[in-house]
Amino acid sequence: MPTTLDSPAAPVLSKPSGLSVGVLLFRLRALIALFVLIGVFSVLSSAFFTEQNLIILVGQTAINAIMAVGMTFVILTGGIDLSVGSTVGLAAMMSGLLINQGVRIELLGVAIYFNIPMIIVICLCLGLLVGAFNGLLITRFNVAPFIATLGTLYIARGTAQLSNNGATFPNLVGNPELGNTGFPILGAGSILGIPIVIWIMVVFAAVAAFVAAKTPFGRQVYAVGGNERAAELSGIYVNRIKMSVYMICGLCAAMTGLITASQLVAAHPAVGESYELNAIAAVVLGGTSLSGGRGAMWGTIVGALVIGVLTNGLVLLGVQEFWKKVITGLVIILAVVLDQLQERLQQRLALKRA
Amino acid sequence: MDQMESPGKTVSNGTKVVLVAEKMTKRFPGTTALDEVDFTVYAGAVNVLVGENGAGKSTLMKILAGVERATSGRMLLDGSPVEFKSAREAAHAGIGIIFQELNLYPNLSISENIFVARERTRGGVVQHRLQEQLTSELLNRLEQPLNPATLVRDLRMGQQQIVEIAKALSQNVRILIMDEPTSALTAAETEALFHIIGDLRANGVAIIYISHKLEELLTIGDYVTVLRDGKLAAASPARAINVAWIIEKMVGRTVDATRHRIPAAATADDRPVLEVKNLNLPRVGGGFTLENVSLTLRRGEILAIFGLMGAGRTELFECLMGQHPEASGEICLNGRKLQHESIRGRIDLGMMLVPEDRQRLGLIQKLSVAHNITLANLQRFVTAFWLSERREIREINAMIRNLSIKTQNPQQPITSLSGGNQQKVVIAKSLLTEPQLLMLDEPTRGIDVGAKAEIFEIMNQLAEKGLAILFVSSELPEMLTIPDRVMVLSKGKVTGEFLHDRLSEEDLVLAAGSRQQTGRPLPTHHLN
Numbered sequence: 001m002p003t004t005l006d007s008p009a010a011p012v013l014s015k016p017s018g019l020s021v022g023v024l025l026f027r028l029r030a031l032i033a034l035f036v037l038i039g040v041f042s043v044l045s046s047a048f049f050t051e052q053n054l055i056i057l058v059g060q061t062a063i064n065a066i067m068a069v070g071m072t073f074v075i076l077t078g079g080i081d082l083s084v085g086s087t088v089g090l091a092a093m094m095s096g097l098l099i100n101q102g103v104r105i106e107l108l109g110v111a112i113y114f115n116i117p118m119i120i121v122i123c124l125c126l127g128l129l130v131g132a133f134n135g136l137l138i139t140r141f142n143v144a145p146f147i148a149t150l151g152t153l154y155i156a157r158g159t160a161q162l163s164n165n166g167a168t169f170p171n172l173v174g175n176p177e178l179g180n181t182g183f184p185i186l187g188a189g190s191i192l193g194i195p196i197v198i199w200i201m202v203v204f205a206a207v208a209a210f211v212a213a214k215t216p217f218g219r220q221v222y223a224v225g226g227n228e229r230a231a232e233l234s235g236i237y238v239n240r241i242k243m244s245v246y247m248i249c250g251l252c253a254a255m256t257g258l259i260t261a262s263q264l265v266a267a268h269p270a271v272g273e274s275y276e277l278n279a280i281a282a283v284v285l286g287g288t289s290l291s292g293g294r295g296a297m298w299g300t301i302v303g304a305l306v307i308g309v310l311t312n313g314l315v316l317l318g319v320q321e322f323w324k325k326v327i328t329g330l331v332i333i334l335a336v337v338l339d340q341l342q343e344r345l346q347q348r349l350a351l352k353r354a
Numbered sequence: 355m356d357q358m359e360s361p362g363k364t365v366s367n368g369t370k371v372v373l374v375a376e377k378m379t380k381r382f383p384g385t386t387a388l389d390e391v392d393f394t395v396y397a398g399a400v401n402v403l404v405g406e407n408g409a410g411k412s413t414l415m416k417i418l419a420g421v422e423r424a425t426s427g428r429m430l431l432d433g434s435p436v437e438f439k440s441a442r443e444a445a446h447a448g449i450g451i452i453f454q455e456l457n458l459y460p461n462l463s464i465s466e467n468i469f470v471a472r473e474r475t476r477g478g479v480v481q482h483r484l485q486e487q488l489t490s491e492l493l494n495r496l497e498q499p500l501n502p503a504t505l506v507r508d509l510r511m512g513q514q515q516i517v518e519i520a521k522a523l524s525q526n527v528r529i530l531i532m533d534e535p536t537s538a539l540t541a542a543e544t545e546a547l548f549h550i551i552g553d554l555r556a557n558g559v560a561i562i563y564i565s566h567k568l569e570e571l572l573t574i575g576d577y578v579t580v581l582r583d584g585k586l587a588a589a590s591p592a593r594a595i596n597v598a599w600i601i602e603k604m605v606g607r608t609v610d611a612t613r614h615r616i617p618a619a620a621t622a623d624d625r626p627v628l629e630v631k632n633l634n635l636p637r638v639g640g641g642f643t644l645e646n647v648s649l650t651l652r653r654g655e656i657l658a659i660f661g662l663m664g665a666g667r668t669e670l671f672e673c674l675m676g677q678h679p680e681a682s683g684e685i686c687l688n689g690r691k692l693q694h695e696s697i698r699g700r701i702d703l704g705m706m707l708v709p710e711d712r713q714r715l716g717l718i719q720k721l722s723v724a725h726n727i728t729l730a731n732l733q734r735f736v737t738a739f740w741l742s743e744r745r746e747i748r749e750i751n752a753m754i755r756n757l758s759i760k761t762q763n764p765q766q767p768i769t770s771l772s773g774g775n776q777q778k779v780v781i782a783k784s785l786l787t788e789p790q791l792l793m794l795d796e797p798t799r800g801i802d803v804g805a806k807a808e809i810f811e812i813m814n815q816l817a818e819k820g821l822a823i824l825f826v827s828s829e830l831p832e833m834l835t836i837p838d839r840v841m842v843l844s845k846g847k848v849t850g851e852f853l854h855d856r857l858s859e860e861d862l863v864l865a866a867g868s869r870q871q872t873g874r875p876l877p878t879h880h881l882n
C-alpha cells in the first residue's frame with residue numbers, strides 16, 4: 001500500500017473508547033473491595049466508622065503503605081525486595097543507638113550526639129545504603145533479586161541485633177542537655193488534627209505517584225519491568241533504574257523504621273519482622289503485576305488500606321488472631337486470581353486483531 | 355469471486371478433500387475476526403492461506419487446530435462434523451500446528467521437545483534412549499541428521515523449525531498447519547523445508563501454509579485461499595494464478611509491489627556518516643563472528659547488508675551499538691571515533707537501531723502505543739522535571755500521522771496493533787531520537803505486503819531527507835529494489851559489494867554462500 005508521509009489521519013489522545021464497564025469495574029476492583037469492606041464493617045460494628053477509629057486505622061495502614069510505596073517501584077521493574085522488614089529494624093536500631101548512645105569515638109573518649117533532624121537524615125541514608133547494596137548485587141553481580149534481598153534480609157537483621165547485643169534501646173526521649181529530644185513527635189504528633197504519620201504517608205504516596213506517572217524516571221521503571229532488553233536498546237540505563245528503585249525502597253523502609261521506633265519510643269531489634277510480606281501483599285492487592293511493567297501507585301495505597309481495614313475490622317469484630325491470618329491470606333490469593341483473570345480478559349481483547 | 359470446487363467431492367486430479375470449514379465465524383468483543391469463511395483443505399496438497407495482517411488467517415488456523423473455538427460455523431473432517439475443544443483433541447484427530455513463534459523449550463533437548471507431554475515411559479521412568487532413537491529416525495526421514503540430545507537453544511532457527519515438523523510428524527499428523535514457516539529461514543533452509551514439504555505432500559499429508567512471501571506461495575502451493583478483512587476474498591488452484599492476482603485479492607486493488615527508488619544522488623557533502631574499519635568480533639571457542647569488516651555510509655544513502663543466517667549481520671549491528679566490548683577495529687560516527695559509549699551515548703550521538711526481534715527487543719508490550727513511541731527520547735518532553743503530556747501528544751500524533759500508523763487511539767496497548775504497525779511504532783520511536791544513522795535489522799520480517807511497501811516508502815523518504823540508512827534483510831527482492839548499495843556478508847566476512855545498478859540475484863546468492871570476495875571491486879567513492 002503506497003503511502004505518503006503526510007496523510008491526513010489525525011488521531012487524538014483520549015481515554016480508550018472501547019473500554020467496557022466490565023473491564024473498568026475489574027480494574028477498580030481493589031477500590032470496590034475497599035468500599036465493600038468499609039460498608040460491611042460499618043454495619044457489623046458500630047465502633048468501626050468513627051473518626052477516632054478511622055484515624056487509628058489509617059495510622060496503622062500508613063506504616064505498611066510507606067514501605068509498599070517503595071516496594072511498588074521495585075516490583076514495577078520486575079524485581080522484589082525481601083529485605084525491607086529488616087531495614088525497618090536496622091533503621092529503628094540506628095535511631096535508638098544515635099539517641100541513647102550517640103557515636104562513640106573511643107580514641108578521644110567522646111560521644112557525638114546529633115539532633116533529631118540529623119538522626120532522621122542519617123537513618124534514611126542508611127536505608128538508601130541498604131538499597132544500594134541490594135542494587136549492586138542485582139545489577140553488578142547478576143544475583144536474582146529474590147536471593148540478593150533474602151541475603152540482605154539476614155544481614156540487616158543480624159546487624160540490627162548486633163547493634164545492642166540483641167537488647168532494646170528503651171525510652172527514646174532524648175536528653176535536653178544533648179539537644180536530641182522530640183523523637184516521639186514523629187510517631188505521636190499531629191498536624192491539623194491528623195497524625196504526622198498519615199501526613200508522611202500522603203507525602204510519600206503523592207510524590208511516588210507523581211514520579212511513577214509523570215517523570216521520565218517513572219516511565220523508564222515501567223519500561224524496564226515491561227521488557228528489559230528493549231528498554232536497554234532504547235537507551236535506558238537499566239542498571240541505574242534498578243539501582244534507584246532498590247534505593248528508594250530502602251529509603252521507604254528506613255522511614256517506616258523511624259516511625260515505628262518513634263511510636264514505640266523504643267527500638268527493638270526484632271521490629272519489622274515479616275513486614276516485607278505485608279508490603280508485597282499491599283502491592284499485589286493494588287493490582288501491580290509481580291512480573292513487572294504494570295500497576296499504579298494509587299493501587300498500592302488502596303491495597304494497603306484494604307489490609308488495614310481488614311485487620312482493624314476483624315479486631316473490632318473480635319475475630320480470633322488466627323482466623324485473621326487465614327482471611328488475609330485468602331484475600332491476597334483472591335486478588336492475584338482476579339489479576340490473572342483481568343490479564344486473560346485483556347489478552348482476549350487484544351487477540352481480536354490476530 | 356472465484357470459488358473452489360464444492361467440498362466433499364474428489365477433484366479431477368485425484369486429490370481428496372480432507373477437511374472442510376464452512377461459514378466459520380469468530381467474533382471478539384467489538385470486532386468480527388472471521389466472517390462466514392469457507393475453507394477447503396485437500397489431502398496431499400499444499401493449501402496456501404494468504405492475506406494481510408488482521409485478515410483473519412491466524413484466527414482461522416487457531417480454530418482448525420482447536421486453540422480457539424468458532425462463534426459459529428462447522429467443520430467436516432472426512433465428511434463428518436467435528437468440534438475441537440482443545441489443541442489436544444485436534445492433535446488426536448491428526449491436525450498439527452507449527453506457530454510462527456516456535457513453541458519449543460530451548461532448555462530441553464531435541465528428543466525431549468519432540469516427546470514433551472507424551473514421554474515414552476516404562477514404569478513411570480522416561481526412556482531417553484528410546485526417545486532419542488525415535489527422534490533420530492524422524493530426523494533422518496527429514497534428512498536432517500541432528501543429534502537428538504542437542505539442546506534446542508543451540509539450534510539455528512531453521513533447525514528449530516525442523517524440530518517442530520518432526521514433533522508434528524511424531525504425532526502422525528494428517529493435516530499440518532504452518533504459520534509463516536520461512537519468516538526466519540535463510541534461502542538454503544527454506545529450500546530444505548520445501549523439500550520436506552514436498553515429501554509430506556507425496557505421503558498424503560495436507561499442508562496448510564501461511565506466508566507473506568508471495569513468490570514462495572506460488573512455488574510451493576497447490577491451492578490458494580485469500581482472506582481479506584475476515585472474509586473469504588478468493589480461492590483458486592495455484593496453477594491458475596500469479597502474484598499480481600494474489601496481491602489484488604489481498605488488498606482489493608492492484609498495487610505496485612516492487613517500487614523503485616531513485617538512487618541517492620552524489621551529494622556535495624561527501625563526508626561519511628558511518629565509517630567502520632577492520633571490525634573483528636572474536637567468537638567463543640575460536641575464530642571470528644565478524645572478520646575484518648569495513649564499510650562506509652554517507653548521508654542519504656541506503657546500504658543493505660545481505661547474508662544468510664549466521665553470517666554476522668545482527669552481530670554487526672550489535673557491535674555498532676557497542677554491545678560487544680570484545681570487538682576490535684574502528685567505528686567512526688560523523689568522524690568521531692566511538693569507544694566506550696553506552697547505548698544511550700550512541701543514540702545521543704545520532705545512531706539508532708530498529709532491532710530484528712520486534713517482540714523481544716523492539717517493544718515494551720505492557721506499554722501503550724504512545725509510551726512506546728516516546729520511550730527512547732523522554733528527555734525531549736521534559737518540562738522542569740516532569741513530562742509534558744501536551745508536547746508528548748503533539749509529537750506522538752505527528753509520528754502516527756507521518757508513518758500512517760493505524761491505531762484507533764495512541765493509548766491502546768501496543769499488542770493490539772498488527773505486526774506492520776508495531777514495526778512502524780518501533781521506527782517512530784527511533785525517529786524521535788533524531789538519528790543521522792538509522793539501522794534496521796530485518797525491518798519487514800513477518801509483516802504483510804502492504805505494510806512492507808509502507809516501510810520501504812518510509813525508508814526512501816528518510817534517505818531523501820539525508821538520513822543514512824543501514825539495513826539487513828534476507829529477502830532477495832528487497833535487495834534489488836531498495837538499497838543504493840548492497841554489501842554481502844558470509845560467515846563474518848565481506849564477500850561482495852554491489853552498486854544498485856550492477857546487481858543481480860545470482861551475484862548476491864553466490865557471494866552470500868562463498869568465503870571469498872566475489873563482488874566486483876568498487877571505486878572508493880562509489881557514489882560519484
